[in-house]
Amino acid sequence: MSELEWMEREERYKSGVVRTLVIIGTISVLFFGAGFWVLHRQQQATERAEAEAEQAALLAEAARLRAEFAADSTAAAGRLADFRHNYDVEELEGAPIYLVPIPGNKSVQRFIDQVWSDYMRVMDPDVSDEVIRHGFELRYINVMNRAAYNSRGRIVWNGEVRPTAVVLPSMKQRRTELEFEKPSFAQIIRGQESAGVRIIEEEELLEEAVEEAPAISQNTPDAGESEAMEEQPAGSDEQAPPSEPSP
Numbered sequence: 001m002s003e004l005e006w007m008e009r010e011e012r013y014k015s016g017v018v019r020t021l022v023i024i025g026t027i028s029v030l031f032f033g034a035g036f037w038v039l040h041r042q043q044q045a046t047e048r049a050e051a052e053a054e055q056a057a058l059l060a061e062a063a064r065l066r067a068e069f070a071a072d073s074t075a076a077a078g079r080l081a082d083f084r085h086n087y088d089v090e091e092l093e094g095a096p097i098y099l100v101p102i103p104g105n106k107s108v109q110r111f112i113d114q115v116w117s118d119y120m121r122v123m124d125p126d127v128s129d130e131v132i133r134h135g136f137e138l139r140y141i142n143v144m145n146r147a148a149y150n151s152r153g154r155i156v157w158n159g160e161v162r163p164t165a166v167v168l169p170s171m172k173q174r175r176t177e178l179e180f181e182k183p184s185f186a187q188i189i190r191g192q193e194s195a196g197v198r199i200i201e202e203e204e205l206l207e208e209a210v211e212e213a214p215a216i217s218q219n220t221p222d223a224g225e226s227e228a229m230e231e232q233p234a235g236s237d238e239q240a241p242p243s244e245p246s247p
Contacts, residue, residue: 072176096181
């Protein structure tokens with residue numbers, strides 16, 4: 001084999017190796033490129049699935065909260081409606097006050113005890129007995145303020161006149177919760193009058209006595225003047241002349 005042929009053969013060999021390497025490199029690039037593209041697509045699909053799952057979770061949570069809100073709101077409104085229906089509660093016109101009629105065959109103190117417990121459970125169905133009693137001391141207008149807890153934890157009625165109704169602050173709903181409304185003193189008096197008794201009767205009598213006292217004192221003579229009138233003789237208003245001195 002001549003040197004020229006040898007060089008041509010070597011050149012062909014080198015060209016073949018280069019072509020082989022180029023082909024291998026191209027195939028490798030295509031392979032890895034396809035692999036990276038597949039991985040990228042998979043990553044995008046995974047991220048999209050995660051985003052969709054997160055969005056679905058947010059929508060589900062929002063739906064749950066809406067349903068819970070609606071349920072709580074409906075439950076609160078239902079408790080208040082049931083209380084008003086069960087006790088034939090009347091609302092004092094123009095005032096945030098409930099009047100709960102007392103049946104004629106019911107004991108006043110037992111009825112107050114029962115109504116107050118149910119009234120507080122309208123606000124919170126899981127309220128404890130301690131909170132019920134504490135709420136009575138804070139918020140209860142009661143039946144003319146003649147009711148109180150005794151040492152045994154029972155409500156005792158101390159009034160002299162049987163009332164016709166239990167007087168309570170009315171409730172209003174704010175979103176999912178119920179709140180007590182605060183009546184004014186004049187509205188409380190109106191409610192107490194509607195129930196048949198007023199707690200300020202004694203105060204009014206005292207005020208009337210104080211108002212009448214000045215008039216009585218003006219028409220009554222002073223003690224000194226009375227004594228002087230008693231010491232004055234009953235005869236003529238003129239005084240007797242003084243006696244002459246003896247010679």
